[in-house]
Amino acid sequence: MTSTVFLQRIADLYDEFKQHDARQSDRLRRYRNIEAESAKLLGMLVRTQHSQHILEIGTSTGYSTLWLAEAAKSVSAKVQTLEINAFRSAQAKKYAEEFDLEAYIDFWVGDAADYLTESVEQFDLILLDAERGSYVSYWHDLKRLLKPTGGTLIIDNVISHTAEVKPLLELIKQDENFMSTILPVGAGLCMVVVK
Template sequence: MTNTVFLQRIADLYDEFKQHDARQSDRLRRYRNIEAESAKLLAMLVRTQQSKRILEIGTSTGYSTLWLAEAAKTVQGRVLTLEINAFRSAQAKKYAEDFELEGFIDFWVGDAADYLKQAMEPFDLILLDAERGSYVSYWEDLKRLLQSSGSTLIIDNVISHPAEVKPMLELIKQDEHYMSSILPVGAGLCMVVVK
């Protein structure tokens, strides 16, 4: 069960991140973390699916990483999180240490496309929350990593940025091996599962 101390600390951290973003006029300087309700849903999915191998594409400062790791801890799972910005990844690692969750997270710094091209072992749950213009180029590699029945891909920002994710959602719809549904949670999540 998610403990009260974690919930209070993560709520405070979320507020801190939101305040930071509100002060930034440049989009790229914002942390752009996932919405609180979306992060909570992801943690619930990890628990209900007993997701042992979790991949996060786009760490930012690690807000969603903390939720995923806290849930992974309860199911003896692990999170691998990919981030192109070394400074952001280091920030996320520090928060993981502060929350005593670093033992459940592997941090990988670099272009997600490079990691995805060489990755072979499937994941139980993948969160895609990075630069949306790259999503289409990830699809073939993501399919290889979603081989297991019950493997789930979650794509964030599908309601808040529909035009930017439309090409990816169209690709998924055209693939007979996958089912998808839009969940009106946070900025909008698309849940994709292997049929």
């Protein structure tokens, strides 16, 4: 069960991240973390599915990573998180240590495309929350890495950045092996599962 201490600490961290983003005029300087309700839903999915292998594409400063790891702890699972920016990944690792969740997270720094191409592990849950221009190029590997039974892909920002994610959503709709739906939570989540 999510502890009251975790909920308070994560709420404070979320406020800190939001204040930081509000001060930045350059989009790339913002942390651009997932919305609080979306992060909570991810934690719930890990618990209900008993996800053992979790992949996060786009760590940023680790807000969603902490939610995933806190849920992973409750089901004895592990989170693999990918981030291209080494400084951001280091920040996320520091927060994971502060929350005493670092044992449940493997941090990987580099281009997600490289990781996805080389990985052979299959995942129960994949969160895609990175640079949206790369999403279409990820699709082939995402399909391969998603566990065929019960695997779930969650894509963030499908309502807030509709035009940017539309090419990927169209690819998914055309693929007869998958079904998807849009969840009006946070900035909009698309949930994708194998048929």
